[in-house]
Amino acid sequence: MTSWQQAAADDAALMNDFQTICRFGGRLSGTGQDEAAMEWALTRLREVGPDVRRVAVPYDGWRCLSGSLTLLGDTPVNLECVPLLRSASTDALGLEGTVLDLGAGRQEDFERAGDAVRGKIVLVRHEYPFSKGHVHRRRKYDMAVAHGAAAFLIANPLPGAGPLSGSSGRPRDGAGIPAAYIDHEGALALCAQPRARVRLLIQGEELRDSMACAGILDLPGGRDSRIVISAHMDGHDLGSSALDNATGVAVALAAARILAGQLGPGTPGLRICFFTAEEWALAGSARYLADMAATERHALKLNINLDTVAGDDTLCALISDYPALAGVVESAATRAGVPVSHWLPFMPNSDHANFARHGIPALRLVAGFDKPQSCVRHILSRGDVPDIILEGEMRNALAVTCAMASLALGMTDQELDALKSGSTCPRI
Template sequence: MTSWQQAAAKDTALMNDFQAICGFGGRLSGSGQDEAAMAWALERLREVGPDVRRVAVPYDGWRCLSSSLTLLGDTPLSLDCVPLLRSASTDAAGLEGVVLDLGAGRQEDFDRAGDAVRGKIVLVRHEYPFSQGHLHRRRKYDMAVARGAAAFLIANTLPGAGPLSGSSGRPRDGAGIPAAYIDHEGAQALAAQPGARVRLQIQGEELRDSMACAGILDLPGGRDSRIVISAHMDGHHLGNSALDNATGVAVALAAARILAGSVGPDTPGLRVCFFTAEEWALAGSARYLADMPAAERRDLKLNINLDTVAGDDTLCALISQYPALAGVVDRTAERAGVPVSHWLPFMPNSDHANFAKHGIPALRLVAGFEKPESRVRHILSRGDVPDIILESEMRNALAVTCAMASLALSMSDHELDALKSGSTCPGI
């Protein structure tokens, strides 16, 4: 057992913290659960160091007032649906239309349908999010909007798992169409009736002047530079958002406890960031970084983002088109005694993406990459509950996080700046 595995094994609070975070509920931004969980986390951070602050960041708030989906016919059938966050609203009576099944809902599916998309209620399928060929729901939604669809339905492909939850990415007062997740069984019912007619009703409300927050712990070293460990606190109203992302927050808290003694006069500082409004198209971290003074942002040398770090016994680092990070990951895996793969292409599926776009080498540590059969498949669903998380996986993620951050803390600023070498990350 490596020293980092031993350190991870000795942290007695890791799983208690995980359970405490899940105990706040799904932690949807704007629900109050996110704020309560953040207040708890700030108190936990104050046990590690005194420089703890809460930073308020505006975001485009929204809430669903009512929703329904009905398959019309001689015997109307009510289907389970969950509106996408920031969905456009229908009229109060709802929107009636013909369903056009586009299968996976990829570019070729939209191209094949051509003008037939216009005015239809488009049906596509959700894809397991942690795979090389994954196409995000928002890209499918955007294609439906661009092709003139009247509404957008996206189906969970797992039988018996219910609908999922996620964001449409529609900006405040922006153009968009009504959009909702449905379950596997609902999609089957629609697919069995080509030309099926449905009534979709969604009433949403813009919440202007909405504020999210970030919780920040700064452990200053002897240099202005900072290594950042981040995780998002917010989640969805389905389940307890255990995978996504109580796992990451609990591991980040434990890493802060373990690493605090490694920060000293010859090292960079360590910053721990907990974001909210991540599930709202990464809005919280985007605004936090955009509002930061440029000089402070330049001092951020590496972002280690923890998001869904358990749910399978494999770990992968998504290294955001920063090829030099591959060596960091390989050295980390050796030090931690835990295998970690890496994936170079930019995947904008968590807060690391906003760091990377600002020219900060960034990665996301995630479990279950290319493992759609893993327990990570329950992400965004009612099945995202504490019981699917194994302690051994949490402790492996903690050992990896500590080994990686310790390696970064031992590097000179010149070595840290060299991590930008060869990057082709969008936005730089």
């Protein structure tokens, strides 16, 4: 057993912290569950170091007041649906229209349908989010809007798993259409009827300038530069948001405890960042970084973002089009004694994306990459509960996180700045 594996095995609080976070519920931003969980996490961070602060972060919130989907016909059938966060509303009587099934809902599917999309209620399929060819829900929604669809339905492809939850990404005052997740069985019912007609009712309330928060622990070293370990606290309200992202928060807390003793006169400092409003198109970390003074942002040399780090026995680092990070991942995996693959293309699917866009080398550690049959398939669903998480997966993620951070803490600022070389990541 390597030293990092031993350190991970010796952290007695890891799984208790994980279970505690899950007990706060799904932690959807705006429900109060995320706030309560953050207060608990700040208390835990104060046990590691005194410089703990709570940063208010404004975002455009939204509340679902009602949502329903009815398959029309001689005998109307109510189908289960979950409106996407920040969905546009229908009128009070709902929106009636014809369903157009576009299969996966990729660019070629929209192009093939052409003008037939206009005025239709488009049906597409959700894809396993951690795969090389994945097309994100928000891209499909944006294509539906651009092609003139009247509404957007996205189906969970897994039988018996219910609908999913997620954000439309619709910005304040942005063009948008009513949008909802449905389950696999609902999609089958719609596809069984040629030119099926439905009534979609979504009533939502805009909550402009809502306040989320970021919880920050700063552990000083001997230099102004910082290595950042981040994770998001918020989730969705269908399950317990165990995968996404109680796993990441619990591992980040444990990493802070383990790494605090490694800081000294020759090292950069370590910053732990817990974000909320991540599930709202990464709004929390985006605003946190945008509002930061340029000098402080320049001091952030590397972001290790922990999001869904268990649910399978394989780990992958999404290195955000920063090719020099591949060497860091490989060296850390060797030090941790835990295999870790890496994927170079920029994937804007968690808070690391906002760091990367600001020119900060950033990676997301994730479990189950390219393994759609893993337990990670339960993400965003009612099945995202603590029972699907294995302790060994959590401890491997902790060992890898500590090995990566320790490696970075041992680098000079010049070596850390060199991690930016070769990147073509889109910048803000």
